[in-house]
Amino acid sequence: xxxxxxxxxxxxxxxxIVRAGLGPTVYDRILAVNAFGxxxxxLISVLGYLRGRPEWLDLALVYALVNFVGVVAVCKxxxxxxxxxxxxxxxxxx
Amino acid sequence: MNGLDLAxxxxxxxxxxxxxxxxxxxxxxxxxxxxxHAAGLxxxxxxxxxxxxxxxxxxxxxEVIKLLFVLGFVWFTSPVATHxxxxxxxxxxxxxxxxxx
Numbered sequence: 001x002x003x004x005x006x007x008x009x010x011x012x013x014x015x016x017i018v019r020a021g022l023g024p025t026v027y028d029r030i031l032a033v034n035a036f037g038x039x040x041x042x043l044i045s046v047l048g049y050l051r052g053r054p055e056w057l058d059l060a061l062v063y064a065l066v067n068f069v070g071v072v073a074v075c076k077x078x079x080x081x082x083x084x085x086x087x088x089x090x091x092x093x094x
Numbered sequence: 095m096n097g098l099d100l101a102x103x104x105x106x107x108x109x110x111x112x113x114x115x116x117x118x119x120x121x122x123x124x125x126x127x128x129x130x131h132a133a134g135l136x137x138x139x140x141x142x143x144x145x146x147x148x149x150x151x152x153x154x155x156x157e158v159i160k161l162l163f164v165l166g167f168v169w170f171t172s173p174v175a176t177h178x179x180x181x182x183x184x185x186x187x188x189x190x191x192x193x194x195x
Contacts, residue, residue, distance in 0.1 A: 001103045005144060008110025012136070015117035019129075027183040028126055034175055035120065035133040038168055039113060042144050045164065046106075049148055057160040064164055068171035072178050079182040 002050035009043045030074055037067030102150045109143030116140060125191045126183060130176055137172035141165060 013036060020032035041060045048056025076083060095103075112135060119132030145165045152158045 005106040012113040012117035
């Protein structure tokens with residue numbers, strides 16, 4: 001059962017990589033990479049149970065947070081051109 | 095096969111299928127804003143079904159709590175990230191197609 005779920009998740013990941021390559025705008029690519037990160041969290045959890053090592057759930061937990069922080073950082077960077085926002089908000093488009 | 099294993103099978107297969115449908119939608123939908131909806135499918139029901147399927151296979155309470163935390167993090171952070179992305183896209187000039195329904 002874990003192998004079936006793993007195959008399904010891997011197929012979805014492959015399709016997302018195609019979208020990350022195709023996406024006409026950078027935002028399509030960020031969207032695909034965000035979903036890819038969520039699928040990675042699920043894949044780590046399922047793989048942990050498949051290999052008989054449910055301790056890998058800790059890795060999935062850490063990666064869920066890392067993925068979120070990374071996507072928000074990339075969005076900030078693509079919107080403002082940097083990470084320090086008090087100077088940048090004055091001249092930004094909204 | 096006992097009832098718990100059967101329920102796990104069903105939930106894991108539904109979750110994996112949901113993720114595949116979400117990825118197909120991300121490929122085929124015509125517009126960026128429509129694709130954010132497809133990506134949301136994977137984060138909500140895909141993650142929910144797979145994690146619930148795994149919860150039925152857990153042997154200790156600690157694993158169930160960790161799975162609940164994984165689900166909670168994904169469910170809370172994914173809408174925030176999508177919102178940040180859509181705001182960044184709108185500020186970057188991406189607009190919805192007029193005729194794509």
